[in-house]
Amino acid sequence: DVKVTQSSRYLVKRTGEKVFLECVQDMDHENMFWYRQDPGLGLRLIYFSYDVKMKEKGDIPEGYSVSREKKERFSLILESASTNQTSMYLCASSHPPFEQYFGPGTRLTVT
Amino acid sequence: SQQGEEDPQALSIQEGENATMNCSYKTSINNLQWYRQNSGRGLVHLILIRSNEREKHSGRLRVTLDTSKKSSSLLITASRAADTASYFCATEQNTGNQFYFGTGTSLTVIP
Numbered sequence: 001d002v003k004v005t006q007s008s009r010y011l012v013k014r015t016g017e018k019v020f021l022e023c024v025q026d027m028d029h030e031n032m033f034w035y036r037q038d039p040g041l042g043l044r045l046i047y048f049s050y051d052v053k054m055k056e057k058g059d060i061p062e063g064y065s066v067s068r069e070k071k072e073r074f075s076l077i078l079e080s081a082s083t084n085q086t087s088m089y090l091c092a093s094s095h096p097p098f099e100q101y102f103g104p105g106t107r108l109t110v111t
Numbered sequence: 112s113q114q115g116e117e118d119p120q121a122l123s124i125q126e127g128e129n130a131t132m133n134c135s136y137k138t139s140i141n142n143l144q145w146y147r148q149n150s151g152r153g154l155v156h157l158i159l160i161r162s163n164e165r166e167k168h169s170g171r172l173r174v175t176l177d178t179s180k181k182s183s184s185l186l187i188t189a190s191r192a193a194d195t196a197s198y199f200c201a202t203e204q205n206t207g208n209q210f211y212f213g214t215g216t217s218l219t220v221i222p
Binding site: 040043045056058102 | 201209
């Protein structure tokens with residue numbers, strides 16, 4: 001079974017802190033994705049990566065950056081967390097053109 | 112926005128009844144996928160239908176696709192309480208590997 005793991009299920013950070021969210025997949029998938037999910041807005045794509053060291057902006061990249069140094073790991077970085085980044089963050093991976101496999105999510109609260 | 116839209120936003124039915132959810136999208140697609148999300152968890156892939164297909168079945172799930180109307184429907188037959196979840200459609204655009212998710216339908220199946 002494909003497994004996508006995320007470093008934390010729940011995270012509480014203060015405004016202005018630098019936040020790292022880690023995602024690891026074990027199926028050698030080329031593509032990896034970071035989404036945020038907010039009530040009434042569905043899933044919105046922040047960044048995706050189709051290869052090591054490659055990244056593409058999604059719909060809402062502002063305030064975020066990403067890193068993909070190894071194929072299995074895709075990190076989302078909040079350089080200076082703000083309260084409007086309080087959300088559920090979901091990581092996914094896929095081998096195109098097939099379905100995405102999601103991690104369990106990280107619920108981030110910024111106070 | 113290139114996001115899809117599900118309809119209805121919320122649906123409540125009795126166990127044993129059928130549940131139908133609809134998804135509309137805006138641009139040409141390679142494929143359309145349906146996902147399920149239990150409360151507070153990641154998404155799980157249910158079924159994929161390609162743009163040249165009109166109908167697909169998987170167990171109690173039936174998906175249709177009408178590319179002329181840019182719409183899809185997901186039918187869950189003989190619903191069970193365990194089907195209670197949110198259901199999302201996701202489209203893969205012709206332009207690349209990016210997926211666009213709808214805002215979801217929240218299904219409640221009453222035992």
